[in-house]
Amino acid sequence: MTRRSLGLRKIAAGLGVAALAALGALAVSPAANAADTLSPSNITGTTGTLTIHKHAGDPGAAGDGTQITDPAKVAALGQGLQGVQFSVQRVSANGTPIDLTTAAGWDQAKTATPANVTTAPFSVAAGATATTDATGQAVVPNLPYGLYLVTETSPGANPIVSPVQPFLVSVPYPNQGTWLYNVHVYPKNKLNTTDPTKSVADPKAPVLGSQIVWTVNTPIPALAAGDTYRSFSITDNLDARLTYVGAVVKIDGTTLTEGTDYAVSGNTVITFKAPGLAKLAGKTAVTADITTAVTALGADGQILNTAVVNTNGSARTTNTPQTNWGPLKVVKQDGNTKNTLKGAVFEVYDAKNGTKVAGPFTTNDAGELLVNGLWVGNNDVKSKAYWLKETQAPAGYVLPADPWTQVTVTAAGTAAPTSVTIANIQQQGPNLPLTGGAGSTLFTVIGGALVAAGIGAIVLRRVRARRP
Numbered sequence: 001m002t003r004r005s006l007g008l009r010k011i012a013a014g015l016g017v018a019a020l021a022a023l024g025a026l027a028v029s030p031a032a033n034a035a036d037t038l039s040p041s042n043i044t045g046t047t048g049t050l051t052i053h054k055h056a057g058d059p060g061a062a063g064d065g066t067q068i069t070d071p072a073k074v075a076a077l078g079q080g081l082q083g084v085q086f087s088v089q090r091v092s093a094n095g096t097p098i099d100l101t102t103a104a105g106w107d108q109a110k111t112a113t114p115a116n117v118t119t120a121p122f123s124v125a126a127g128a129t130a131t132t133d134a135t136g137q138a139v140v141p142n143l144p145y146g147l148y149l150v151t152e153t154s155p156g157a158n159p160i161v162s163p164v165q166p167f168l169v170s171v172p173y174p175n176q177g178t179w180l181y182n183v184h185v186y187p188k189n190k191l192n193t194t195d196p197t198k199s200v201a202d203p204k205a206p207v208l209g210s211q212i213v214w215t216v217n218t219p220i221p222a223l224a225a226g227d228t229y230r231s232f233s234i235t236d237n238l239d240a241r242l243t244y245v246g247a248v249v250k251i252d253g254t255t256l257t258e259g260t261d262y263a264v265s266g267n268t269v270i271t272f273k274a275p276g277l278a279k280l281a282g283k284t285a286v287t288a289d290i291t292t293a294v295t296a297l298g299a300d301g302q303i304l305n306t307a308v309v310n311t312n313g314s315a316r317t318t319n320t321p322q323t324n325w326g327p328l329k330v331v332k333q334d335g336n337t338k339n340t341l342k343g344a345v346f347e348v349y350d351a352k353n354g355t356k357v358a359g360p361f362t363t364n365d366a367g368e369l370l371v372n373g374l375w376v377g378n379n380d381v382k383s384k385a386y387w388l389k390e391t392q393a394p395a396g397y398v399l400p401a402d403p404w405t406q407v408t409v410t411a412a413g414t415a416a417p418t419s420v421t422i423a424n425i426q427q428q429g430p431n432l433p434l435t436g437g438a439g440s441t442l443f444t445v446i447g448g449a450l451v452a453a454g455i456g457a458i459v460l461r462r463v464r465a466r467r468p
Contacts, residue, residue, distance in 0.1 A: 043101050047142045048171040048181040050088060052150070054081045054136040056158075057188045058224055065173035067184040080136025081189060083156025088140050089127030091117045091147040091168070097125070098147045100170055109147045114166040117149050124149050131156070143171045152187070161314040162190035162224035190224040196309045198318035200378050206350070207358045208294060208373030211245055212323055216288040218309045218316070220251075220280055229280045229312065232272040234288050236307040242292040244268050249288045251279050294325060297373050301325040301411040302382070324382045326409045327417035328371040332363045332394060335423035340367025344424070345392035348374070352387045352404050360391060370417065374409050382411040390422065397424035 051067070057078040068074055090097050091112055098112075099105040117124055127148075130138035151166040164187035172179040196218030203210040216234055223229070238244060247264055249256045256262055261276030270288055272280070280286075286309075294303065304322040308315050332344040340363075347359030348371060361369040376384040385408050393399040409418045 040101050040103055040106060043145065043172060043179055045145075045181060047144055048183065050140040050143055050148065050150075050169060050171060051182065051184045052086055052130060052132065052138045052140070053077070053184060053186045054084045054132045054138070055079060055186065055188050056081055056191045058190060063184070063186055065169075065175050065180045065183045065185070067182075068186070077186065078188070080132070080134070081156070081158045081160075082132055082134045082136060083154075084132045084136075084138075084152065084158060084160070084189070085154035085156065086130045086138060087127050087149075087151045087153050088130060088143070089124035089149045089151070090144070091149055092123045092125065094121045095123065097144070100145050100147065100172070105146075109170065112147060112168060114149060114168055117147075117168070129153075145171055150185070150187075152189075155189070155313070158189070159192040159314045159316060160189045161192035161221045161312050162227040163313075164189060188224075190222065190227070192221040192311055192314035192316060194219040194221045194309075194311075194316055196307070196316050196318045198305065198307050198321055200305065200321040200323050202378070203294065203323070203375050205357065206375035206384075207371075208297070208325065210375070211291050211293050214290045214292065214305055214307075214321070216290065216307045216309070216318060217285060218287075218318075219285050220283055221311050221314070223312070227312075229272075229277045231310065231312055232277060232280060232286075233310045234270040234286075234307055235310065236268045236270075236288075236290055236305065238267050238292060239298075239303050239305060241294060241296040241298050241303050242305070243295050245291040245293055247288055247290045249276075249286065251276075251286055252283045253287075254279075294323065294373070294375075297325050297327060297413050299413040299415075301327075301373070301376075301413055321379055323378055324376050324411040325373045326376050326383075326412045327373055327414050328386070328407065328409050329417040329419040330361070330363065330369045330371075330388065331419065331421040332367045332369075333421060333423050334397075335425045338423075341394040341397065341424065342367055343392075343394040344369075344390060344397075344422075347389045347391055349387040349389055352406070354387065357386070363394070370414075372414065376409050376411050383408050385409075388420070388422070393424050396427050398427055400424070 055077045068077065092098060093108040098108050100109065112122060116122060128140050130140045132138045147168060147170050149166055150169055152163045155163065167187070169183060169185060171183055172181045173183040196216060199215050201213045203212045214236070216236070244267070247270060249262055249270060256276055258264065260273065261279065262270055262272045264270055268290060302322055302324050304320050306320040307318045309318070330346055332341045333339060334341060342363050342365050344363045345360050346369065348357050349355060350357050358371055358374070361371060363369045374386060376382055385406055388405045388407060390399060390403040405420065405422055407418060407420045412418070
């Protein structure tokens with residue numbers, strides 16, 4: 001072997017190690033398309049193929065460009081990832097594509113790195129796009145011999161938290177004294193398999209306008225070796241019936257500082273800043289307590305809330321808790337005529353002789369009052385018992401001896417409130433005189449006296465008539 005061919009062989013081997021160091025396990029199977037002596041002068045043909053095998057897992061050792069065919073090693077590759085997109089761009093030097101069929105081309109290639117090929121004297125062309133199939137494989141055929149920058153541009157639907165860093169690959173690729181014209185690479189991705197959760201607390205008071213706390217609890221996903229937390233955010237798109245009040249964010253129980261470690265924007269996005277991102281390394285979980293006020297019931301009184309946690313571009317969605325509310329209407333009427341009555345005053349309690357939660361409320365001219373919203377439960381709990389206490393009866397009516405009325409409020413909008421009708425008995429007036437009164441008695445007495453006088457006169461005349 002000549003000294004020149006030996007030098008080129010070393011250049012090629014060094015390029016192969018540098019180009020594929022970030023790819024993970026590639027292969028150890030026998031090479032195809034061998035040449036007797038490794039030299040640009042014995043490269044045959046003009047184009048080759050790049051086959052990208054995308055799998056989930058931690059990167060392993062650098063590969064050698066050959067295809068893995070051993071069944072055990074294929075099984076060990078892990079889950080193939082469908083829909084991952086790559087760009088494959090040819091590298092130029094001084095405006096001319098690097099020609100790896102020449103020694104000068106290899107001299108240019110050995111100084112290239114993924115970090116410097118986009119700046120002078122290097123540049124990259126627009127290139128081809130490849131997307132992995134159901135087996136995690138993407139084939140890029142008919143590549144003119146040269147040096148290529150391969151960049152993962154989209155994870156597809158895969159929750160990739162540590163994408164493969166851009167890497168260089170040559171076509172053809174030198175391998176153990178041969179040239180590989182169909183080059184196989186096996187870049188692996190670290191997936192985000194965390195399951196963030198979300199919960200809702202009971203309101204601070206069970207009346208419309210009260211504050212409630214939604215808690216997002218998310219494990220911090222592990223990264224591939226050498227990767228860092230480049231972005232982390234919690235997006236909580238609040239229902240229109242909720243108004244943001246504030247947030248408390250913690251890492252493993254330690255409270256972060258808003259404005260320094262994270263910022264809150266929009267409706268509602270908690271975005272970690274550089275100091276907060278640095279605190280994620282080696283930690284277990286992030287919690288965010290997001291406080292909102294319930295300002296309206298809407299059509300059904302059932303307010304749902306879902307959050308999305310995004311780490312390094314990998315989004316994971318929480319479950320969807322909900323808080324349930326319902327309105328209450330009270331109708332006051334006469335117990336006999338059923339006419340509605342204004343001016344009755346009520347308070348709402350959590351139990352009979354319990355704690356007052358709302359009121360006082362007064363029935364209007366239509367004999368009605370409306371409690372706009374009462375909390376009835378979270379998630380699947382959509383009704384709750386409350387107690388109404390009548391503290392003042394309408395004018396001219398009796399306050400009941402037992403002023404308490406239990407009512408079960410259900411989740412609903414303001415157009416369909418829980419309704420309860422409560423009757424009152426009219427007050428009794430003062431005792432009136434009997435029909436006729438004192439005047440009738442006087443006439444009776446006088447009439448009796450006159451009758452007696454008339455009878456006396458008749459008797460006296462008869463007595464006188466009998467005297468001699």
